[in-house]
Amino acid sequence: MRDATSSPEPAPLLAAVDAKAQVHLIVGSNPLAAARCAKVLQVGAKPVIIAPEDADLHFSLKEHIEQGSAQWVKRQFQDEDLTTLGREEVDHVVDAVFVTLSSQDPLSEHISKLCRRLRIPVNVADAPHLCSFTLLATHSDGPVHIGITTSGRGCKLASRLRREIASSLPANLGAAVDRLGSLRKQIWEEDQAATQDDSKFEVDDDDATGHSHKFNSLVTVEDSRTRRIRWLSQICEYWPLQKLVSVSEDDIKAILTAYSAEKQRDLPATVNEVATQRKGKIILAGSGPGHPDLLTRATYKAIKDADIILADKLVPAPVLELIPRRTEVHIARKFPGNADKAQEELMQMGLEALRAGKRVLRLKQGDPYLYGRGAEEYEFFRKEGFEPVVLPGMTSALSGPLFAGIPATHRGVSDQILICTGTGQKGVAPKPPSYRPNQTVVFLMVLHRLSSLIDSLVSPPNTKGPSRFRPWPATTPCAVIERASCPDQKIIRSTLEHICKAVEQEGSRPPGLLVVGATCEVLHKLEEQKWVVEEGYRELDDFQGVSDIPLATEQ
Structure with missing residues (x-):
């Protein structure tokens, strides 16, 4: 801490x-x-x-x-x-x-x-x-160099940590980095020649910078030529390492080419043509907040049985690593400003697979029906003649605060919880909720516009005449929770007055949520600090993993 x-x-x-x-x-x-x-x-x-x-x-x-x-x-x-x-x-x-x-x-x-x-x-x-x-105790694989130091407390321990980390990495990681780096340079040069404007590119000159402030920002028409480089960056961020090292340069080029061009699909022309094919099956399932042990048994079995899996971008790597190697996997090419196109693309992929008689799993982060567009997808596939099976998932809106030691409700402090989205349709900011001292509010998908949200919460309404909106006190406790339940979980505890500066200084990495309300300090007092940062979460390591539990089979 x-x-x-x-x-x-x-x-x-x-x-x-x-x-x-x-x-x-x-x-x-x-x-x-x-x-x-x-x-x-x-x-x-x-x-x-x-x-x-x-x-x-x-x-x-x-x-x-x-x-x-x-x-x-x-x-x-x-x-x-x-x-x-x-x-x-x-x-x-x-x-x-x-x-x-x-x-x-x-x-x-x-x-x-x-x-x-x-x-x-x-x-x-x-x-x-x-x-x-x-x-440092180092591990090298081509251009990849990993160093560990224990600050002089024990070189033998540093060597062991280095071995542990190296053993967890896939083989040929260095070659994959070379391949992706060469492709990134090629794409950058092509887009630079097309735009003649260096300012439009996010160049990762420093490995320590993490995400720039633009990583999840809205994509405007002027930025459309840079979408390939952004998608390649998100491939590096969200694909499991095992999948990254197994793809060839031609595979990545094909993905990026398909992204920038509308793919012409030969769909069955008539209802009778569809009816003659073997009936496919579609499952919409939530993958929970992040840790694979928090999957339901039903979703775990669906992962193992699927012919093709269409996964959200933010489904974490440990969950994706449960997918059998034989299974075809597609990761959503979603980022703000491109969400609708990426959503349509995934649904069309699912429809093609269903018409080919395949078992399709649409794997979503959290719960499918909580800001997951699950009902939209249900309606889409039902209109096409395929009735989806929906499997619930543990939503981070409730489990995220729990993993951060924040009770959603607490007697005498909060008797209600409100779940909001920080990202509205077409990038329009949703209206902020009015202050209620007995309410805990959880904002999902908010990190990319945290500053504007906080301003809207604490500022009086910019309207003439009376207003029902009550601004939130700047001293209200709050917390940003990133990658809840995962080993790299991070919590920033602060108040509305200081949270933006804290996130700017400490950095952020999606997925993340914001919790606002008095319950944030029921178990964790800030005392005189402006903010406190807590990193890491390993408590689930003491429990038997979902992949270790035998599943019942039909006799």
Whole structure:
């Protein structure tokens, strides 16, 4: 847990440094010096080893020196080494220093002080207080590099965490990243040539930025040429990794081509033609708030039995990973401004599959009938002669607050709950509900327009004459809950006065919802903080997973 006013120990600045052609000084000749030398060579830098001529060199250091890939300065360290052994283009100042001597050796502290004075990055073995940087336990797969640090508390634990993370990643992830990166560059260049306007593109220059503020913003007519790049970005964000690494570049190109062009479908021409085909079956099912263990058994069985699954974009990867490999899967190409077209596309896919006699599962996040357009889809398929089976799902509107420790109702505080959408039809903002002190309000699909919603809640109505709308006090407790029930769940607890700034500073990632009302502080008091952030949710790990429960079969 962290808040805006407390002062926890600062986190280290993790960065990917381009070290090609740099000069890195290694003081020592022991096995750790050999490991540092190998690391320096791995990143394309030049190692310079400083050790007396009679030092006991590690055998791998000898090999590097004999091969000419490392330089050996055969003497004790001298202060001038820091400013004379480096590259000419930086006035011979070395780029980094690794001290592999004992942390108790007076020379270790001396070198550390010199480096800090000269602003040279320095790493001293087993002495975090003497280091200005540390090396991470890393896993590399092509362009993918994952680093773990325990801030000097335990390198063995960092290595284990790295192994755990690496083992959970699919094989050939690096090749998939290369493939998607190459395709993204191609699309970007094509769209740039078409628009001649760099400002229309969202360029991910920094891996740390997460979603830009435009990621889920409305798409205007002027932005239509950028839709392919946005869809590719959302493929990277929402598709399960196993599916990402299995698709080829041609597969992705075909998807994007189909997206930008209206697909001509050869539909059966007459009712009699449809009637002669094997009757398909359509199931509308809710996948719950996110964690796969919160699926109903009926939905889990539908996932296993379906011939084709049409899933919402925000159905989380752990749920999609339950889908058998043989099953055909399509992810909705939905984002604000494109929702209607994407909805029509999915329903047409479902209709084609039904007419071919297939068992179709329309998998939706949360519950199908709560802002899920489930009734619209039910009516569509019924008019086409297919009566859907509807399976309920646990809605995040009620379970999300629960996972955040917020009771939807509480005796003496709130005796009613109101569920609202933050996104109206055609992007028009819905009218805000009036303030009721005994009411808890949950807003779904609101993160992309949080600021305007909060303004509408706390501002008096901009109308002449009397109004029934009562503005909400700026001090009203509230919380933003993202990816409820998932391991990467995030909660930002604040008030209406500070929530927008909190989300702007802490970042956001859909799906998320906003809870407003006094129940937000029944179990969690803010005290004097402007906001508090809580990350992670692992409590469900202690329970048996849905995939481990045998399903009853027909005899």
